[in-house]
Amino acid sequence: MSATTDTVPLRAGILPKVAGPLSPLWPFLLLLAIAAAVPLTGNAYWGLIATRMAIYWVLVTGLNLIVGYAGQLAIGYVALLSVGAYTTSVLAAGNVAAPLPAFAALGCAGVVGAVFGVIVGLPALRLRTFYFAMTTLGFATIVNQITLAWQDVTGGGIGITGPEMPAPFDTTWGLLYLCLGFAVVCTWLTANVARSRFGRALVAVRDAEVAAEASGIRKPRLLVLVFMLAGALAAIAGGLFATLQTYITPDAFTFDLSLLFFIAILIGGRGSILGPLLGTVILTLLPEIAAPLASWSTSLYAVLLLVIVLAMPGGIAAMIDPRSRRKLPANRVIAPRAEALDTLLGQRTVPEPMRLLGIVLAFGGVRAIDGVDLTVAPGQVHGLIGPNGSGKTTTLNVISGYYRPESGGMAIGAAPLPAGDPEGRAALRIARTFQTPRLIGEASVLENVMIGGTVDGTAGFAEALFSLPRQRAEERDLEARARLALAAVGLADLAGARADRLQHSELRFMEIARALMLRPSFLLLDEPAAGLSTEEIRRLGALVRAISRHGTGVLLVEHHADLIFDICDQVTVLNLGKVLAAGTPAEIRVHKEVVSAYLGA
Numbered sequence: 001m002s003a004t005t006d007t008v009p010l011r012a013g014i015l016p017k018v019a020g021p022l023s024p025l026w027p028f029l030l031l032l033a034i035a036a037a038v039p040l041t042g043n044a045y046w047g048l049i050a051t052r053m054a055i056y057w058v059l060v061t062g063l064n065l066i067v068g069y070a071g072q073l074a075i076g077y078v079a080l081l082s083v084g085a086y087t088t089s090v091l092a093a094g095n096v097a098a099p100l101p102a103f104a105a106l107g108c109a110g111v112v113g114a115v116f117g118v119i120v121g122l123p124a125l126r127l128r129t130f131y132f133a134m135t136t137l138g139f140a141t142i143v144n145q146i147t148l149a150w151q152d153v154t155g156g157g158i159g160i161t162g163p164e165m166p167a168p169f170d171t172t173w174g175l176l177y178l179c180l181g182f183a184v185v186c187t188w189l190t191a192n193v194a195r196s197r198f199g200r201a202l203v204a205v206r207d208a209e210v211a212a213e214a215s216g217i218r219k220p221r222l223l224v225l226v227f228m229l230a231g232a233l234a235a236i237a238g239g240l241f242a243t244l245q246t247y248i249t250p251d252a253f254t255f256d257l258s259l260l261f262f263i264a265i266l267i268g269g270r271g272s273i274l275g276p277l278l279g280t281v282i283l284t285l286l287p288e289i290a291a292p293l294a295s296w297s298t299s300l301y302a303v304l305l306l307v308i309v310l311a312m313p314g315g316i317a318a319m320i321d322p323r324s325r326r327k328l329p330a331n332r333v334i335a336p337r338a339e340a341l342d343t344l345l346g347q348r349t350v351p352e353p354m355r356l357l358g359i360v361l362a363f364g365g366v367r368a369i370d371g372v373d374l375t376v377a378p379g380q381v382h383g384l385i386g387p388n389g390s391g392k393t394t395t396l397n398v399i400s401g402y403y404r405p406e407s408g409g410m411a412i413g414a415a416p417l418p419a420g421d422p423e424g425r426a427a428l429r430i431a432r433t434f435q436t437p438r439l440i441g442e443a444s445v446l447e448n449v450m451i452g453g454t455v456d457g458t459a460g461f462a463e464a465l466f467s468l469p470r471q472r473a474e475e476r477d478l479e480a481r482a483r484l485a486l487a488a489v490g491l492a493d494l495a496g497a498r499a500d501r502l503q504h505s506e507l508r509f510m511e512i513a514r515a516l517m518l519r520p521s522f523l524l525l526d527e528p529a530a531g532l533s534t535e536e537i538r539r540l541g542a543l544v545r546a547i548s549r550h551g552t553g554v555l556l557v558e559h560h561a562d563l564i565f566d567i568c569d570q571v572t573v574l575n576l577g578k579v580l581a582a583g584t585p586a587e588i589r590v591h592k593e594v595v596s597a598y599l600g601a
């Protein structure tokens with residue numbers, strides 16, 4: 001089979017652009033203007049607060065990608081602030097080699113932070129939720145103990161002098177502007193990642209891991225890159241923190257501080273840049289405003305967290321997200337436009353048939369599939385039907401690499417289809433939908449669909465970080481293709497809506513649009529008509545036929561017998577994991593055993 005990577009002519013989307021992570025820009029500019037105007041007050045104390053806020057934000061920008069976007073509970077991030085602060089201070093003080101200039105020491109801290117960021121993050125590849133959170137806390141304790149014990153270098157409990165920045169950054173206001181500069185750059189960098197295919201992939205891994213895998217997203221590589229970036233930014237924040245403090249001891253890196261970073265993102269809201277920024281501002285200002293209650297600050301955080309979780313579960317971001325409030329058109333209908341498929345799927349090399357031979361898979365004592373043979377021909381719709389529990393979804397899961405069969409073989413033409421490796425299926429242009437739609441509720445419909453095209457991205461992480469031309473061009477192409485896919489399935493008008501505001505039937509069509517982004521050679525549909533109205537099922541049938549006419553081989557698992565008999569070229573009937581019958585719809589409709597086991601009289 002040849003992968004269909006031919007480029008197709010794309011036309012620009014007809015709808016307004018969907019908001020990026022920095023839109024609208026004005027709240028960021030307003031906050032920056034306020035912080036930059038602090039020197040006008042002449043109040044050095046407020047200068048200190050504003051500088052601290054900017055430094056915390058530098059750390060939170062990176063951590064936000066981990067916690068807010070990837071959904072990893074990294075609670076002990078103060079450890080990386082500490083690593084950065086000590087690396088910068090030790091190198092600038094010349095405790096291990098000749099003293100380095102402050103900026104060089106800060107650069108080294110960034111590199112050290114990137115390495116430690118990966119070390120802290122690695123457990124996330126195996127551990128989930130609180131188990132991972134515990135490892136980050138453990139790491140924070142280890143770092144704290146090392147800084148205490150390694151007296152020759154770190155000064156132990158007595159501490160070490162922080163680095164001094166060169167002029168003009170050696171004054172209160174100079175340092176403020178330097179930190180604001182870092183904050184702006186970090187905001188820009190992380191927003192670039194967030195709006196790239198890497199950012200969407202992070203959110204997909206968080207909310208719809210199997211759909212992410214089916215789209216070719218490899219979680220380990222993605223997380224390592226992001227942990228590296230977040231580690232570097234946290235360590236740079238640490239270097240700036242040591243400069244601001246002028247003198248650091250292990251006591252400066254408290255658990256409260258770690259909690260502040262984490263809660264800033266939690267109350268800010270997931271998958272947002274502005275929310276966590278506001279969260280950081282609030283949590284930095286809170287102890288100052290409630291100065292008389294300083295000893296209650298931890299309790300204040302806890303109360304605030306409770307209030308926010310109860311009052312606005314989506315955090316500040318959800319509250320200020322206009323997509324949550326904008327009314328969606330009432331009585332909307334899904335009207336697929338098959339002509340959009342001409343541009344989207346284009347002229348492609350027709351793949352060779354996909355064959356399954358003698359596939360066997362048992363779960364414990366249950367033989368879910370027991371010697372299944374199946375051929376999906378390109379340009380045809382192949383129905384896979386059978387009673388509940390007969391092995392239909394398991395067959396799809398074997399084809400899409402989630403399960404490894406115990407015996408039997410799979411091939412596309414003469415090329416064997418390797419068992420396992422669900423992330424590798426996207427590159428082979430095998431796309432699928434799921435029995436229960438897998439969506440990223442907080443992302444727009446357009447972004448959900450764009451995830452389906454992740455595998456076609458060639459621009460690297462660094463190109464995304466700096467928003468280089470190739471990255472921007474790919475994003476434009478991807479967006480144009482996603483709009484075409486949405487037009488093809490009849491959801492063009494909902495591109496900008498949050499996916500969790502869609503109706504069930506719309507989600508089913510959205511999943512098909514996401515699958516179409518692969519320009520699939522084979523499309524596996526798992527009960528796409530479940531929950532659809534009669535008219536929607538009719539439109540779905542026409543859409544599936546149109547897709548197959550463009551050369552795609554469709555494997556359709558369905559319980560709606562009428563749909564199967566209307567649109568399928570071939571039908572295979574499973575019963576208790578075995579093929580009960582296979583043939584044309586006309587043959588199956590009158591097959592005695594099929595009628596008695598499944599169709600009924």
Ligand SMILES: Nc1ncnc2c1ncn2[C@@H]1O[C@H](COP(=O)(O)OP(=O)(O)OP(=O)(O)O)[C@@H](O)[C@H]1O
Nearest residue numbers: 363366367368386387388389390391392393394395
């Ligand atoms: N992960 C699993 N662990 C254990 N048993 C499983 C697993 N997945 C499926 N099974 C079992 O394998 C058999 C086939 O299940 P499968 O979901 O493939 O059936 P199906 O034909 O898709 O059914 P339905 O129409 O209800 O979706 C069932 O007996 C089911 O209980």
